[in-house]
Amino acid sequence: MEEELPLFYGESGKPVRATLSSLKMLDVGKWPIFSLCSEEELQLIRQACVFGSAGNEVLYTTVNDEIFVLGTNCSGCLGLGDVQSTIEPRRLDSLSGKKIACLSYGSGPHIVLATTEGEVFTWGHNAYSQLGNGTTNHGLVPCHISTNLSNKQVIEVACGSYHSLVLTADGEVFAWGYNNSGQVGSGSTANQPIPRRVTGCLQNKVVMNIACGQMCSMAVVDTGEVYVWGYNGNGQLGLGSSGNQPTPCRVAALQGIRVQRVACGYAHTLVLTDEGQVYAWGANSYGQLGTGNKSNQSYPTPVVVEKDRCEHFRSSLEDNEDDIVEMSEFSYPVYRAFLEYLYTDSISLSPEEAVGLLDLATFYRENRLKKLCQQTIKQGICEENAIALLSAAVKYDAQDLEDFCFRFCINHLTVVTQTSGFAEMDHDLLKNFISKASRVGAFKN
Structure with a gap:
């Protein structure tokens, strides 16, 4: 040990x-x-x-x-x-x-x-x-x-x-x-x-954990109750008010909830329950409460933590093992970017590599990742890769990206039609492109 x-x-x-x-x-x-x-x-x-x-x-x-x-x-x-x-x-x-x-x-x-x-x-x-x-x-x-x-x-x-x-x-x-x-x-x-x-309300209580904010104090007792006292101008005592408290007072809003630990920031408070739930209250001008906004909270507010993306991904594979794809099918940048997304919720790679990641995201039905890939592709589109990116958008049924790439091609039609990508364009895709371009008046004299 x-x-x-x-x-x-x-x-x-x-x-x-x-x-x-x-x-x-x-x-x-x-x-x-x-x-x-x-x-x-x-x-x-x-x-x-x-x-x-x-x-x-x-x-x-x-x-x-x-x-x-x-x-x-x-x-x-x-x-x-x-x-x-x-x-x-x-x-x-x-x-x-x-x-x-x-x-x-x-x-x-x-x-x-x-x-x-x-x-x-x-x-x-x-x-x-x-x-x-x-x-x-x-x-x-x-x-x-x-x-x-x-x-x-x-x-x-x-x-x-x-x-x-x-x-x-x-x-x-x-x-x-x-x-x-x-x-x-x-x-x-x-x-x-x-x-x-x-003393006061703590006189006959057994305290298990303490914490201090800038000018306030907290204690968790063995029954899981939380007692607070001190400055409360930002609602950091969780009592539903902004008045100071000169003696320990129980946080009534946590009635029936067993708290294990309490922690304080400068003017906000967090507690962890025995069921793993986090509650937060107090100052929130920087989003420190994790409530999705920047409004102060004077009552304990549950912090809804998004289920870990890696765990969600792992569970989805266990539910449908037939959907498992060998990562060796993808390039290292795509594999690395996929892991980056799972752990950080963001990606950083080139538009061409984003196409490979879009393939992976489509296969695993990771819609948010698909959107991130499309944003990356849009930011990196140019005359040379426009047709390839349009082809990818059609292949992976990314309608918004398809419309974006199509408009880009029309706006740069002369240069795009002279690229190798256009010359090697899939026959059916070429027919569809010409038909659609004609309908929007791209070939008018």
Whole structure:
């Protein structure tokens, strides 16, 4: 069995889970932040967390359980005791001997880290007490946060822009930091300088997962219910309103739905249910909710994910094995373009190659692919290939493309009739072309 590594969090606050073997296969030397590291240094990397507004800071552990950092060191987020950038890895001695369980980056910026033993360390910007050490002084080195957490084992951490959450092994949530919109869940809007347990509706609940948006907080409990609090100007709390919520409130619109995990963007929220369904709500000016429009949503809205095209294609073959075509019948560019379409929903190839792909699309009744092929053919038509493309359109019953190619031939009739393609034109197609051209007046004096 592969050794499972801890969760590391990037700037978005989304977890990335990796295994030891997968990191061995990954060439981290291709990551810009590691470009100046030696091959020997790269071989020792066991875990890595890249963070910062431009992905220009990194904390990583080695196979020897040493912790190193490098990067721009914005607001002291490298934890080295200064704000000097470094292009060479420097050991983070203040965490010597610690094994990292999870880490979260707040865009303030600040860092919250939990060790495998459940201890919490914070450092970085602290103007709003987001480090939880009882002060507003910047933290240039990791500070152990023990107030109200001394007998707790923290298993998950999350950062908003200027506030922080941690989840303990017994299902309790503690919060601290900026609280102008109620994001620490205390019932007021006063900043919280030290960790305090979030109670209210969570008092007798066992929390399984936490997340932070810019100025809001979320928790999933063991019954699958979702509780939210904090800023709600874009409907990111999913309560059907835009009013802020100073204490945890259950998302009633998810009644009867068991949620497994919650994740937050800057001002929007996603949840995953135990049936694999995704719901989204909040800000949507960039289409981040995946609802097909750019309107904000204040209620959970199901994200309808198109069935994987590869799976659909595979299923169609299993349903009708007689329709299987040997790919060797097609050129490599056509085969490559077909795979590209299956995985990316787009194609990139020449008009002549698009004819071969049109053949494949017609055979498998992939109508959307047929349309993409026709668009490619239209964009690349010229006098020399016009007859060949017209022939293909007729052969594959692509009426719109046939009309387009025919009009092109009529508009360039003198040159087209002098091409080799016209000279080698199929007899029946030639008769039909001349008849149709005559009807539209192409041969009038």
